[in-house]
């Protein structure tokens with residue numbers, strides 16, 4: 001198959017505009033030596049996890065558990081890990097939640113400590129995961145309309161460090177993704193909050209650095 005390069009990527013994006021996510025994943029895996037999928041176990045995470053593991057049962061899954069997820073998210077994560085039999089590695093902060101609570105607290109985004117908090121609970125574990133697994137193809141669920149940065153991406157994009165980022169559901173809005181998840185009889189879990197991202201239309205940083 002033709003390799004996706006920064007020069008021809010726009011042609012591939014045009015070709016997959018209306019393509020089935022499963023086809024996009026199969027096609028992307030043809031040029032992958034070390035693929036991985038990241039998950040937040042957020043509201044709609046079941047879609048990408050189901051689709052990736054349907055195409056490649058043992059695909060490497062990475063979750064950076066900040067230690068600040070809701071009880072519902074932990075239950076949702078366990079359900080998906082068990083039922084999809086995910087090949088998952090969980091990356092945690094180097095410090096316990098109790099230690100971070102005591103030293104930094106849980107700062108909101110206007111607090112000058114928020115960047116330090118973000119680095120310790122999410123960005124550092126995420127960088128550690130990528131350093132260990134060295135992916136060449138990264139499946140993630142960024143979608144059009146979520147942030148200004150994401151409006152400039154597409155199904156295929158290259159990260160700053162040259163990793164092929166694949167967002168098979170890029171053109172799905174929340175309603176379309178919810179319908180997809182219900183159609184596959186997968187769970188949705190809206191009791192989710194990421195204190196690093198904090199606001200829906202904000203980047204937590206992982207998609208800016210990678």
Ligand SMILES: Nc1ncnc2c1ncn2[C@@H]1O[C@H](COP(=O)(O)OS(=O)(=O)O)[C@@H](OP(=O)(O)O)[C@H]1O
Nearest residue numbers: 038039040041042045048063064140141197203204
């Ligand atoms: N904690 C954590 N660990 C691993 N991977 C993560 C994490 N948070 C976000 N992501 C990845 O980014 C996808 C989009 O997530 P969000 O927009 O909800 O959050 S973020 O702004 O990117 O942090 C998200 O896709 P979904 O989980 O399918 O929503 C993941 O691929």
